[in-house]
Amino acid sequence: MSAAADMHETPEVAPTRASGRWVNAFRTPGGIVGLTLMALVAVLAIVGATGIGPDPSAQDVRESLQGPNGSHWFGTDQFGRDIFARVCSGLANSMRIALVSVTAAALGGVLLGILAGYFQGVVDRVVGVITNVLFAFPSLLLALALAATLRRSWLTVAIAIAVVYLPIFARVARGPVLTLRNAEYVLAATAIGRSRLSTLFAHVLPNILGILVVQVTLSLSWAILTEAALSFLGFGTPPPAASLGGMVYAAQTLTSVAPWMLYAPGAALILAVVGLNLLGDGLRAALDPRGGGR
Amino acid sequence: MEGLGLLSAATGLSHRVGALGRHPAARRVGEAVLTLIGVSLFTFVLLRVVPGDQITAAYGTAAGDLSPEQLEVLESYYGLDEPLVSQYFGWLGGVLTGNLGISATSHLSVLSMTAQALPITVELAVLAIGIGLLLGVPGGMLAASRPGRARDQISQLTSLVALSVPSFLLAAAVSSWLVDTVGWYPNGEGFRTLAEDPALNLQQMLLPSLVLGISIAPPILQTTRAAILSVRSEDYIRTARAKGVPDRRLQVRHILRNALIPVVTMSGLQFGFLLGGALVAEQIFAIPGIGRQVLLGLEQKEYAVVQSTVLVIAAMFVLVNLVTDLLYRLVDPRIRAS
Numbered sequence: 001m002s003a004a005a006d007m008h009e010t011p012e013v014a015p016t017r018a019s020g021r022w023v024n025a026f027r028t029p030g031g032i033v034g035l036t037l038m039a040l041v042a043v044l045a046i047v048g049a050t051g052i053g054p055d056p057s058a059q060d061v062r063e064s065l066q067g068p069n070g071s072h073w074f075g076t077d078q079f080g081r082d083i084f085a086r087v088c089s090g091l092a093n094s095m096r097i098a099l100v101s102v103t104a105a106a107l108g109g110v111l112l113g114i115l116a117g118y119f120q121g122v123v124d125r126v127v128g129v130i131t132n133v134l135f136a137f138p139s140l141l142l143a144l145a146l147a148a149t150l151r152r153s154w155l156t157v158a159i160a161i162a163v164v165y166l167p168i169f170a171r172v173a174r175g176p177v178l179t180l181r182n183a184e185y186v187l188a189a190t191a192i193g194r195s196r197l198s199t200l201f202a203h204v205l206p207n208i209l210g211i212l213v214v215q216v217t218l219s220l221s222w223a224i225l226t227e228a229a230l231s232f233l234g235f236g237t238p239p240p241a242a243s244l245g246g247m248v249y250a251a252q253t254l255t256s257v258a259p260w261m262l263y264a265p266g267a268a269l270i271l272a273v274v275g276l277n278l279l280g281d282g283l284r285a286a287l288d289p290r291g292g293g294r
Numbered sequence: 295m296e297g298l299g300l301l302s303a304a305t306g307l308s309h310r311v312g313a314l315g316r317h318p319a320a321r322r323v324g325e326a327v328l329t330l331i332g333v334s335l336f337t338f339v340l341l342r343v344v345p346g347d348q349i350t351a352a353y354g355t356a357a358g359d360l361s362p363e364q365l366e367v368l369e370s371y372y373g374l375d376e377p378l379v380s381q382y383f384g385w386l387g388g389v390l391t392g393n394l395g396i397s398a399t400s401h402l403s404v405l406s407m408t409a410q411a412l413p414i415t416v417e418l419a420v421l422a423i424g425i426g427l428l429l430g431v432p433g434g435m436l437a438a439s440r441p442g443r444a445r446d447q448i449s450q451l452t453s454l455v456a457l458s459v460p461s462f463l464l465a466a467a468v469s470s471w472l473v474d475t476v477g478w479y480p481n482g483e484g485f486r487t488l489a490e491d492p493a494l495n496l497q498q499m500l501l502p503s504l505v506l507g508i509s510i511a512p513p514i515l516q517t518t519r520a521a522i523l524s525v526r527s528e529d530y531i532r533t534a535r536a537k538g539v540p541d542r543r544l545q546v547r548h549i550l551r552n553a554l555i556p557v558v559t560m561s562g563l564q565f566g567f568l569l570g571g572a573l574v575a576e577q578i579f580a581i582p583g584i585g586r587q588v589l590l591g592l593e594q595k596e597y598a599v600v601q602s603t604v605l606v607i608a609a610m611f612v613l614v615n616l617v618t619d620l621l622y623r624l625v626d627p628r629i630r631a632s
Contacts, residue, residue, distance in 0.1 A: 129328060129329070129332050130332070132325065132329040132332065133329055133332035133333050133336055136329050136330075136332075136333045136608045136611055136612045137333070137604070137607070137608045137611070138566050138567060138569045138570025138571075138607065138608075139567075140570035140571065140573055140574070141570045141573060141604060141607060141608075144573065144588070144589075144592070145340060145588075145600065145604055146340075148592045148600075149340055225460050228460055228462070229460060229462055229574055232460075232462045232574070233462075233574065233577060233589060234593075235592065245460075245462070248462065248466055249466075252469075252578075255466075255470035255473075255474055256470070256473070256474040262466065262467065262470070266463050266467065269460060270455075270458055270459055270463075273458040273459075273460075274454065274458040277454055277457060277458055278454070
């Protein structure tokens, strides 16, 4: 939800080379909490993805709407499905969509941004228009319009989210490249006969990795929120597959009899997003030479 | 393909216009116009990609029973047999003259539907920005008053959590709590506009604007905090302090007033987010605004309604950003000069 709020806020990280400073992110209290939360989320998602735990789609009407107990840790829903299993499977679904969409957005966006910043001219103007146009739509609305247009599956949801976040990466990559393209070592590399393309990837790309890592971490949390919102509105991951947003939607009308249906998926969503945000903040603080403005 | 050709033609055109108007404000207006052209192209292309065309939309499953001759007549009626470029310009011409299409379900024109829904969403957005500022600005001032200390960390942590709680979750939790425990839920009754019943309208707007306000408060808080910290280290603040300006006056007139400039811009940018967030808040709290219009259109497969509404929202977003940007130049002479 807050994704759009942050879209215009590019992380304030100066160009940094990948180095040992990354580890510093995990020495701050926030970074440690973030890492712990993400480890927990990852374990639950792996349980959900591999199917080690109980079956998320097994229905048993006799067991429906049970509160948390020994055999159903988080209770059951109106069809008697185990909520713990569905939360694990929902987290796996969220992580899968977030990873696929952010990877695609990062690869495409960074490529566009680097090309625009390095070659400038017409390339830059065309990329500028594309990013401006995509930024002109509120992010959730754009994701919704795309997801509703395409045939419904988890992959099309991921594609819709990727399109929404592509311009952010393009913009994040373009800025530093503009300043780096005239840096002396880049000019030197060109002078000793390296081709422009090889200079780009050998000398320019490593220097914007720091910013990109921060951006990827934060984008993962926005992607999770966007997928959840789409599923909540009925245009995300199609049922019967478990999705956290869809579970919150289903719980909404049953809170008076089965409040636990809302607690577990809600808590899982918040944990995953808080974890990623803390991790992103930690990385930003560690990778920014100015100390992240703190 | 044709789209790409048009895009590069438009880019070339803007370049020439840009060369004419060296003035930054003029260039900004040109950029906005170009973006609007791109937005209309994108929306148009999206309409073509949608499974099923206007014929399917109008006739539903009955479209499958149409004979080839009937299909041909209908295609020429809807202009589907014309080349894409002329279809685009026909559609754009319609949009520009206020013909946004007609809803097949309600038989209302999309223009009149939008005219009804838009003020409601704008009211919601204004209230939400008000709440966001009310929460975010004092929070940011509090955080900036002792950077790095307990109150700073607490407000940063609160804003991180507020940023991480999806607004649909907050809305679902709050509304079900109100219904189940408190037994007060103004949104259960039919919606009343501000003109019809101001008291009930404000009650109905309270929850959605609170939910949206909470989700935009964190960026406002962060912007306020960063702006105060950066203004405070300016030379003119040191000069004012040395001159013996009383602390309260220094805080309000010298620091806060200058720090609020980026906060105002940030609030303008939030407007677009609110138009998107309104999708969720309006759906949950049954507010018949523009977000609900998009969702209903999607549910009823009324793609003409969806496309026009999406276009209206994006155009508004571009215009609000443009106005914010121009106002910003007007308010802050430093930007005008550069």
